[in-house]
Amino acid sequence: MYCYSTSLNSMNPWIKKLPIYEPGRPIEDLANELGEDPRSIIKLASNENALGPSPLSVEAIQRALSTVHLYPDGGNCHLREALAEKHRLHPDQFLMGNGSNEMIELVGHAYLDQASNIVMGEPAFLVYKLVAALFDVGVHAIPLKSFRHDLDGMLAGIDEKTKIVFISNPNNPTGTMVNEEAIDEFMGQLPAHILVVFDEAYIELLSPNVQPNTIKYVQEGRRVCLLRTFSKTYGLAGLRIGYAIAPKEIIGLLSRVRQPFNVNTLAQVAALAALKDEDHVARTRDLVSDGLKYYAASFKKLKLAYVPSVTNFILVNVGSGREVFEALQRQRIIVRPMDAYGLPEYVRITVGTRDQNMKVIEAIKKTLNHKCLQLQADSPRRK
Numbered sequence: 001m002y003c004y005s006t007s008l009n010s011m012n013p014w015i016k017k018l019p020i021y022e023p024g025r026p027i028e029d030l031a032n033e034l035g036e037d038p039r040s041i042i043k044l045a046s047n048e049n050a051l052g053p054s055p056l057s058v059e060a061i062q063r064a065l066s067t068v069h070l071y072p073d074g075g076n077c078h079l080r081e082a083l084a085e086k087h088r089l090h091p092d093q094f095l096m097g098n099g100s101n102e103m104i105e106l107v108g109h110a111y112l113d114q115a116s117n118i119v120m121g122e123p124a125f126l127v128y129k130l131v132a133a134l135f136d137v138g139v140h141a142i143p144l145k146s147f148r149h150d151l152d153g154m155l156a157g158i159d160e161k162t163k164i165v166f167i168s169n170p171n172n173p174t175g176t177m178v179n180e181e182a183i184d185e186f187m188g189q190l191p192a193h194i195l196v197v198f199d200e201a202y203i204e205l206l207s208p209n210v211q212p213n214t215i216k217y218v219q220e221g222r223r224v225c226l227l228r229t230f231s232k233t234y235g236l237a238g239l240r241i242g243y244a245i246a247p248k249e250i251i252g253l254l255s256r257v258r259q260p261f262n263v264n265t266l267a268q269v270a271a272l273a274a275l276k277d278e279d280h281v282a283r284t285r286d287l288v289s290d291g292l293k294y295y296a297a298s299f300k301k302l303k304l305a306y307v308p309s310v311t312n313f314i315l316v317n318v319g320s321g322r323e324v325f326e327a328l329q330r331q332r333i334i335v336r337p338m339d340a341y342g343l344p345e346y347v348r349i350t351v352g353t354r355d356q357n358m359k360v361i362e363a364i365k366k367t368l369n370h371k372c373l374q375l376q377a378d379s380p381r382r383k
Contacts, residue, residue, distance in 0.1 A: 021130055025334050036332060042359060044350035045336040047172070047202075047313045049235035051287060051353075053270065054280040057236060060273035061266050072265040079272050083243065086275060087215055092248045095255055096263045100201055100227040100242030101127055107164065107197055107225060107244075108135050109257035116163040121149045123341035124168045125199060137163075147174040147307045147315075151186040158191060165190075168199040169212065173341050173348050175309025180212035187217065195250070197225045201242075202311040204233040204281070205288055210310075221247050225254075230267075232312065233284055234274040239267040288312045291351030298361045302368070312351045318364065321347045327367040333360055 024045030031038040076096040084091045097103045108131045112118070117138030120128045124144075132139045140157040142150055149167055158165065170177040190196065198214050217224040229242035241263055244254060274280070288311070295314045299306045305317040318324040321344055325337040328347075338346040349360060 021126060022340055024336055025329075027334070030329055030332070030334055034330075034332065041332050041334065042352065042356050043334040044352050044356065044360060045334045045348075046237070047232060047311075047350045048237050049232060049284055049312070050291075050351065050356065051235060051280065051284055053235040054274040054277040056273040056277040056280070057234070057270035060269040064265055064269045068265055070265070072261055072263060072268055074261050076263055076268060079268055082272055082275050083245075087245065089215070089218060089245065090248070093218060093245060093251055095244045095246075095251050095258070096268075097242050097244065097258070098262050099231065099240040100199065100229040100244075102258075102262065103225075103227050103242060103244045103254070104128065104131050104166075104197070104199075105134070106254045106257050107195070108132075110253040111163045111195055112137050115161060117159070117161050118164045118166060119154050119157045119162055120166040121154065121168065121171065123173060123338075123343060124149075124166065125172045126340065128166045128168075144171075144174065144176075146176075147171075148176045149178050151178060151182055155186065155189055158194060162194060164195045164197055166197045166199060168201075170200075170202045170206070170309075170311045172202070172311075173313070173336075173338060173343070174307050174315055175311050175313055176307065177206075177212070177310050183212055183214065187222070192223070195223045195225060197227060199227045201227065201229045202232055203228070205285060205311050207285065215245070218245055218247055223247075223250070225250055230271045230274060233281055234271070234277075235280070235284070236267070236270055236274060239264070239270055241267040241271050287353070288351050290354070291357050294354070294357050295349065295351070295361075302361075302365065304364075313348050314351070315343070315346050315348050317345045318347055318368070319345055321345055324364070324367055327370070328360075328363050331363045331366070333363050335360070 024043065027038050027041045027043050031041050079096060080091040080094040083094050104127055112135040114136050117140055118128065118132050119140045119142065122141035122143050129139055142153040142157045144150060149171060154165060203211050214224065214226055218226065224246060226245040227242065228245065231237035244251065292309055292314060296306065299316055307315040321337040322339055325335055325347055328335055336348040338348055351357065
């Protein structure tokens with residue numbers, strides 16, 4: 001007779017060591033906790049587009065609803081063709097995924113083994129470390145310089161076991177960017193066997209004239225993989241659709257390790273429509289630019305140190321990030337504490353609408369004033 005047990009002893013032992021990614025807190029969770037209407041909650045924690053999705057995407061989704069009983073286009077043919085036209089490449093140089101996060105994991109499947117390691121900036125997107133842990137490989141985390149990637153330090157961190165270098169540009173969580181000149185110099189010194197993954201989730205929030213041109217490395221057949229997403233600029237985070245751009249041979253490897261039908265129909269049609277909505281992209285860039293200026297001016301008035309950002313979020317030193325995060329939640333505002341990134345003094349705030357941004361600043365003022373009064377009350381009185 002078999003004895004069934006819920007014991008975890010039969011699992012791979014290293015699974016227990018895997019860290020768990022902490023996303024921005026959902027609106028519904030905080031609303032339930034406070035007993036409030038979810039519509040009263042302001043969430044500026046996950047770098048979502050405050051304008052919402054492209055109206056053209058919403059229309060495309062509505063038209064496609066009657067077809068969801070059918071499997072999606074497994075090859076994402078129309079979308080890859082549209083992206084190829086946009087970037088002046090071949091459709092075979094694109095691979096679609098369930099968010100760009102899936103692309104990071106596919107790169108791990110294709111290239112990493114236990115004898116290898118990765119090089120990344122510190123702090124940078126936490127998923128790089130999660131994927132490294134998933135494949136039980138080493139991580140050479142190179143500290144940022146002035147909150148930017150230290151490309152010289154990353155070159156020095158490469159050894160004979162290094163397979164992949166991850167460069168988040170613009171970088172999450174700092175909002176900083178290394179320019180094209182610095183990238184060119186880095187690429188000129190890179191060992192030939194290294195795959196460079198340029199994670200460019202936020203790149204299209206920038207005006208085209210200031211976006212570093214990394215497409216040229218794909219055109220040259222270099223060992224690069226660019227990651228893009230429809231979550232940020234196009235406002236489709238809930239549909240989870242992103243893509244990789246790379247030479248055909250690299251795309252071929254990633255295609256072998258992906259699951260079939262990994263991108264659903266609604267995501268495909270929404271992304272295809274979003275590519276045509278240049279007005280939505282322009283309005284998003286204007287919103288971000290205005291919001292960053294407002295936050296920078298407000299933090300200067302409050303004498304709070306912040307990291308100048310090029311994307312739709314900003315990092316600010318509030319003394320105790322977790323404490324301020326919790327205080328803001330009591331005021332129905334969700335931001336992101338940065339202790340998981342090794343920045344416990346900071347919170348990261350997504351650029352919202354003008355009204356949302358103003359409410360955040362007022363809530364921060366109230367929180368900091370309360371902390372100051374509390375400190376004064378707790379300090380010993382002079383005799």
